[in-house]
Amino acid sequence: MPVLEVRNLKVSYSASGPQILKGIDFAVDGGDFCAVIGPSGAGKTTLFEALLQAGASRVVAGTRAVEDAQWLESVAARWPDRVVVAADVRGDEVVVRGWTAGAGQRVEALLDRLGSLPLGGVLVTDVGREGRMTGVDAPRFAALARATSLPVLASGGVAGADDLEALERAGAAGVVLGMALYTGALDAAAVAREYHT
Numbered sequence: 001m002p003v004l005e006v007r008n009l010k011v012s013y014s015a016s017g018p019q020i021l022k023g024i025d026f027a028v029d030g031g032d033f034c035a036v037i038g039p040s041g042a043g044k045t046t047l048f049e050a051l052l053q054a055g056a057s058r059v060v061a062g063t064r065a066v067e068d069a070q071w072l073e074s075v076a077a078r079w080p081d082r083v084v085v086a087a088d089v090r091g092d093e094v095v096v097r098g099w100t101a102g103a104g105q106r107v108e109a110l111l112d113r114l115g116s117l118p119l120g121g122v123l124v125t126d127v128g129r130e131g132r133m134t135g136v137d138a139p140r141f142a143a144l145a146r147a148t149s150l151p152v153l154a155s156g157g158v159a160g161a162d163d164l165e166a167l168e169r170a171g172a173a174g175v176v177l178g179m180a181l182y183t184g185a186l187d188a189a190a191v192a193r194e195y196h197t
Contacts, residue, residue: 009050028056045071052079058120062086063096066103066110073117080118084153087111088125099127111148121151121173129157133179138166145171160185164195 009024024047048059065072065085076083087110088095094103094110103110107124114122124144126137136157145152151173158164158180167175180186 006050006054009047048075052082056082058082058084060084060086060123062088066094066096066105069113072114076117076119081120084120084123085110085114086123086125088127090127095127107144108147111144111150114150115148119150121153122148123153123155123176125176126154126156130155131179132157133159133183133185135159136163136167138163138170141167141172142170145173158186164191168195 005027007025010019010022045064048061051059059079059082061072061075061083062085065083066087072083072085087107088099089107090099090102092106092108094105094107095101096103111122124141126140129135129137134157136154136159141152141154152171153174153176154167154170154172155176155178158167158175158177160180163180164175164186177186177188177191181188
């Protein structure tokens with residue numbers, strides 16, 4: 001049975017206003033993740049808040065969290081320790097809008113700005129390595145983990161168990177796995193046994 005199940009979700013900003021969301025159905029099992037992607041004004045923030053109200057332990061916010069400091073401060077204050085900011089990084093620059101645009105700031109500057117907020121962490125994706133299984137840049141993640149008091153979740157380049165060990169030594173609070181699982185380079189059950197806390 002799912003931990004969170006939504007059927008025919010409809011949302012309006014007022015009783016007489018148009019429906020912002022309509023006919024949304026989904027279920028999320030414990031430990032599963034759900035991504036909501038869409039253009040500005042499509043209702044992502046509304047769904048974001050609905051997921052938190054329904055009991056999601058954390059939600060990840062990307063472009064809007066990077067570009068709209070006031071919005072991020074508001075949702076972080078309302079949902080302390082439950083919002084994770086996605087900081088996608090190409091080289092030293094944070095990228096937004098599905099990695100298509102530079103945000104005009106270095107990841108260290110973003111971490112500094114986020115440091116005072118009650119966030120659940122920062123998910124840093126090395127977009128140059130993402131999906132390529134070329135190995136992680138452990139020294140880079142170590143520097144980022146030292147640069148903030150927030151938990152840093154690492155993503156991008158994991159090729160095997162050596163990368164997980166390197167990220168653990170680097171101080172990463174967690175790791176997002178993709179291709180290493182899909183290709184069988186890592187076994188999900190074995191990783192869960194090894195790193196379950």
